[in-house]
Amino acid sequence: MRTSIATVCLSGSLTEKLTAASRAGFDGVEIFENDLLASPLAPEEIRARCADLGLTIDLYQPMRDVEALPEEEFARALRRARHKFETMRRLGADTVLVCSSVSPHTLDDDALAAEQLGRLADLAQDHGVRVAYEALAWGRHISTYDHAWRVVEAADHPALGTCLDSFHILSRGSDPKGIEDIPGEKIFFLQLADAPLLAMDVLQWSRHYRCFPGQGGFDVAGLLRHVMRAGYDGPLSLEVFNDVFRQSEAGPTAVDARRSLLVLQEQVGLVAPPAPAVPTGVAFAELVTPDAAPVSAVLGALGFARTARHRGKPVDLWQRGDARVLVNTGPAERRDGTRLATIGLESPDPAGAARRAETLLAPVLPRRRARGDALLEAVAAPDGTELFFCATERPGLPDWRADFENVGGAGPDAGDEGGWRIDHLSLTQPWHQFDEAALFHRAVLGLRSQGSVDVADPYGLLRSRAVSTDDGAVRIVLTVGAAPIDDTAHAQHIALATDDVVAAARDHRAAGGELLPIPANYYDDLAARYEFADGELETYRELGILYDRDEHGTFRHCYTLTIGRVFFELVQRDGGYRGYGAPNAPVRLAAQHTVRGFTGG
Structure with missing residues (x-):
């Protein structure tokens, strides 16, 4: 019509x-x-x-x-x-x-x-x-x-x-x-x-x-x-x-x-674009930074190893278990502070995913490829985030890791890594593209959209909406501030899943990493709301671990300090917990303001 x-x-x-x-x-x-x-x-x-x-x-x-x-x-x-x-x-x-x-x-x-x-x-x-x-x-x-x-x-x-x-x-x-x-x-x-x-x-x-x-x-x-x-x-x-x-x-x-x-x-059946090729996981998250040292220090303290470097670009691959982070120090025109710029999505049909994206008016990104580089399909999300459709270890399809050379620092064996993977990614949206972003991720990628949530920030309100696959293999939280001035004020973050967040937090500190300090008042309130085993709440207080539960299970999480516009979150989901710790977000935001005078997102 x-x-x-x-x-x-x-x-x-x-x-x-x-x-x-x-x-x-x-x-x-x-x-x-x-x-x-x-x-x-x-x-x-x-x-x-x-x-x-x-x-x-x-x-x-x-x-x-x-x-x-x-x-x-x-x-x-x-x-x-x-x-x-x-x-x-x-x-x-x-x-x-x-x-x-x-x-x-x-x-x-x-x-x-x-x-x-x-x-x-x-x-x-x-x-x-x-x-x-x-x-x-x-x-x-x-x-x-x-x-x-x-x-x-x-x-x-x-x-x-x-x-x-x-x-x-x-x-x-x-x-x-x-x-x-x-x-x-x-x-x-x-x-x-x-x-x-x-x-x-x-x-x-x-x-x-x-x-x-x-x-x-x-x-x-x-x-x-x-x-x-x-x-x-x-x-x-x-x-x-x-x-x-x-x-x-x-x-x-x-x-x-x-x-x-x-x-x-x-x-309603009036047109038939290519069907969604729903992603099956997160292959990698790529950070662009003018200075790799601070990011590398945090990743190292989190137990990641620098395992490979791109053959023709200043990009390093850091890995722990199934969690992979690329650290990109170029080109110069993109050096506007550390930020999450690219997401690699595991796709059952990368070419089909790209065709659907193009049919639904998503900009297909031209890729500067050197001879021998893997040919990967990529499109731009409304906020400019680059989305690569990957087929890691899928027979007959290009593996993006073939573009990297091993640097001899082989990471820990994935099978012994306590479930380490990327749990979810939080992307800050331009204030005028929040609804567009939700429709884009649902329509183009085939993700399910959850309801919008308002979160109190010390200096206003944040809105967020999660989009995910049914099995939670891909989770993306879209966040926006309440006014145009918030476009660059809120941070992005990478949430890393682990089977033991307490051990991960202790290891991070032991390796010289810092975790976001959480006010004691939060734990006094937590004690009033829930019952904990002896010593459990004291451990959370010591490490800055926050706690939430829903009808499915429990959620424990903590945060690193912010680098540029990015920070990391360590999360442990038990019993099928489906949320993202939203009740704790105001406390986290206030703590980030206290530490850096920075509005996290």
Whole structure:
């Protein structure tokens, strides 16, 4: 099906919005009236610009407070409509959105509403325009899609149909199954938006918190199935009011929007991109740093050994058990402090994973390869993190480790390493890409997304959301601060799993490593909440180990100090614990502030 996007979804001038929509691959646009009024271009110039960009103008919107009015008020509405229809003729738009009235003059009279909408449709038809009538969720008398349809049906005019909006329908809890009773040819337009499930005034909810399909809590795919069964064959159009999108660069937002529609179409069977090649583990995490010494010191104290070096690049491989960390000291232009830059994901089908990523508009990364280097597929996540699809020790597929030469410091045998592996990775997201990142990791990588969690930081709030495989072999925590200033303020981290976190913490200290000190008050509270074996709590207090439990098991964890933007976490999961120690995050964040004046993430 054709795809469209309302210009209100994007930031910038109307010209910038149209360019972004075209480059993202949309077929058409809805022109929002405010964008037209603020544009220096005449309607004819906008029409020509859209044609040059390969865009159709699918809807002009909105027209408000038209129906069920006293005659004098309705006469003024018709006068306004004549001017708008003439503007639409100049634009080359043939469908106008009319929202159910919120005017205090509007009467609770369906018959009058139908009669006046019919007269409006007469005028529209004279100008070659169709009227798509939509129920606003906060409409004064008409606020549900089925009520709006009954009025349209009563008017019985060929130039009058209904517009269905997923937000207005789902935010009221209406049953979308009734959509199937509307003739497909009378559904003139379909607008799609998701939203987080919030308990707040529906108007504020709509104006500030909508998001693209798949980024909220609504069953947009279920609604679309009902619309398709009704026989609708018009465009799938996004209409999203969102404060973050209005402040973000239009180009990436348009790509995010287009990806959301591709995923939605996949859910309902309209398109069939390559199936997800769900990763089976973490092959490596790569740190980029201007100075390898501090990172190497921490890794050494954690029991890692430097086992290999890349044949042509300044990259060292450090390993303990199945946990592998690459330390990259170049190139110079990337020396902006130690950071987690790349994740290697074990994939059952690296080429298939890359094809799906590319189909869903993820940038495929060109790789500078020396002769003999393994050919690895790689894409960029929304935050710029490079994702490599690896097949370590998979017969017939390139093994990334072939690019490295052994340096003689063979690491400990993996079988004797007490379960050491990468448990999870925490990635700080730009403040405006949190929802995009969650959709990307779910849609492109096939990971399951958990609910968003707010964590108190001494200087604000952090939001985090975990995405993972069903078996927990891959876990990624996406974190974002509450404002643009937080973009670079929160650290990333690598969580290392071990079967004995107490022994690991003691060994780290014995090797000269430092662990994040935790306030004594935390352990006083822990004693009040849980019972421990003799001496257990004292051990945790001594080593700075934090504790949590859920219905599945227990979680013990501690932290190294931060290097640049990165720190390490040692974790021990017992009994099937599924979380990430979120109740302890405020304590950890405050402790990091105390140690470094640094906001961890």
